[in-house]
Amino acid sequence: MRRSRRLLPALLLAPLALTGCGSDSLDSAAPPDRAELKARAEAAQTVVEHVYVTEADGFELARQSVGVIGDYGFQSTYVRDEGGAQLTLSVDRGTVTDGNCRTVPPAATRCEKDGKGWYRRTGSRHEYVRSENGLRIQLAADRGAVSRAVLRAAAETAHRADDRELDATLPETADPEGLPTDGGDTGRPAERGDLPPNGDGAPQDPPGAGG
Structure with a gap:
């Protein structure tokens, strides 16, 4: 079954906290092992081989924009702090040639x-697209917000993420019950004393009380 395309509306990205994945922002500690990175990619409905990153000045x-596109594809958005311009990076199986350049979605x-x-124009947007490793890598933006030169530079810089970049890009995994981790070093799920052990998970007040 083909997964639905997970696309975050552009207007929702502006208030998101930004997390850089360039070399300056990567932690000096060793990244998680490959098995954990693969599990995090699987939780995001993609695979590590499809996770690409890029760099563009400003x-x-x-990170909240990271998600799946198509079948096991990958998509993320980069935001410029000044003005809020956005670059969308998409990776999916497929190729682009002179013959299908206009019809590639x-x-x-x-x-x-x-x-x-x-280089392609699609309505009010423009993008650079190339093929490698059996994948189609696309960098797109609004023409009025991002120049062709900036877009091309970001497209040429786009590359398959290494382990450190995977760690900085992929969402954290949840515990087996689907609860997010508490963000600490333990990896334990966040504490919620108001959730009943059974039922639909509706909060109780006080904890443990019926009704």
Whole structure:
């Protein structure tokens, strides 16, 4: 069954806390082992091989935007703190050629070869797209907010994430019951004393009381 495309509306990204994934912001500690990273990718309905990152001057990753697109694809959005311009990075199975450049989703009104990829215009947006490792890597933005030069630079910088970049990009895993971790070093689920042990999980007041 094909998964629904998980796309975060653009207007919701502006207030998100930003988390950079460039080398300056990566923790010096060793990243989690590969098995944990793979589990985190699986929890996000993708695979580590599909997780790509990029860099663009003034832009930082909105980590809350990270999610799946298509079947096991990957998508994330980078936001510029000044002005709120956004770059959307999408990775999915497929290729792009001169023959299908205009029809690759989303359909383009203009497509031209440029460097290692293609430059396309899709309505009010524009993007760079290239193929590698059996994947289609697309960097898109509004034409009025991000220049072609900035977009091309981000597209050329986009690369498959290494373990440190995976750790900085992928959402944290939840515990087996689906509760988020408390953000500490223990990895224990967040404490919620007002949740009953059975039923639909509706809060109780006081904890443990019926009704």
